[in-house]
Amino acid sequence: MKNQILIPKSSLDFLLQLKENNNKFWFEANKTNYLKELNHIETFADALLQELSKTDILETSSGKKSVYRIYRDIRFSKDKTPFKTFWGGSFTRATAARRGGYYFHLEQGNSFFAGGFWGPNAADLKRIRSEFDNDAESFRKILNSKSFINTFGTLQGEQLKTAPKDFDIHHEAIDLLRYKQFLIMKHFSDEEVLSDHFLEKALETCKNMRPFFDYMSEVLTTDVNGASVL
Numbered sequence: 001m002k003n004q005i006l007i008p009k010s011s012l013d014f015l016l017q018l019k020e021n022n023n024k025f026w027f028e029a030n031k032t033n034y035l036k037e038l039n040h041i042e043t044f045a046d047a048l049l050q051e052l053s054k055t056d057i058l059e060t061s062s063g064k065k066s067v068y069r070i071y072r073d074i075r076f077s078k079d080k081t082p083f084k085t086f087w088g089g090s091f092t093r094a095t096a097a098r099r100g101g102y103y104f105h106l107e108q109g110n111s112f113f114a115g116g117f118w119g120p121n122a123a124d125l126k127r128i129r130s131e132f133d134n135d136a137e138s139f140r141k142i143l144n145s146k147s148f149i150n151t152f153g154t155l156q157g158e159q160l161k162t163a164p165k166d167f168d169i170h171h172e173a174i175d176l177l178r179y180k181q182f183l184i185m186k187h188f189s190d191e192e193v194l195s196d197h198f199l200e201k202a203l204e205t206c207k208n209m210r211p212f213f214d215y216m217s218e219v220l221t222t223d224v225n226g227a228s229v230l
């Protein structure tokens with residue numbers, strides 16, 4: 001893989017300027033700079049997408065389509081600033097058999113790649129918990145793997161303070177059963193984001209999500225007996 005696609009410092013600097021001048025007048029006056037920096041981000045996203053597509057099947061068709069709009073939805077927010085102050089985007093995995101997706105967030109001092117299940121519906125959450133009830137070790141093996149720990153550290157996400165309904169507080173998998181979200185995340189320093197090897201590191205991070213995604217995909221596309229529900 002060629003490491004010629006870089007995130008320039010100017011792309012992060014633009015966000016700082018936007019944060020200090022988060023209004024439509026300033027943005028319109030600096031629209032040319034915005035479009036230039038957006039092109040850098042889209043080019044990076046497209047390069048990552050092309051590499052990731054060699055080992056996964058994705059619905060996202062281009063880097064341009066993966067990058068989120070800079071405009072905030074302020075209709076129901078107390079914060080009325082009109083623009084996001086980060087570059088963000090995601091790659092969606094294709095078909096009902098592949099669950100999960102890759103998300104990236106680029107911002108000075110707060111850049112990360114993440115994936116998982118932010119708000120699983122009641123049926124999915126019930127199915128995941130039933131799997132932990134029957135066999136938690138398969139999932140623990142993924143969480144305890146060297147690549148997972150070195151990349152993501154630990155599983156993240158909101159948890160119940162007690163046991164979920166119909167499960168005993170002393171269940172051997174209570175630590176997993178408490179999760180209401182299943183998230184994995186890797187942070188990157190500004191130096192890493194701006195380095196010649198960031199594309200390579202980003203790709204490696206996404207690849208290291210796959211055992212987690214593949215496990216969840218198999219669970220959420222089968223019943224408790226392992227039969228496909230698709």
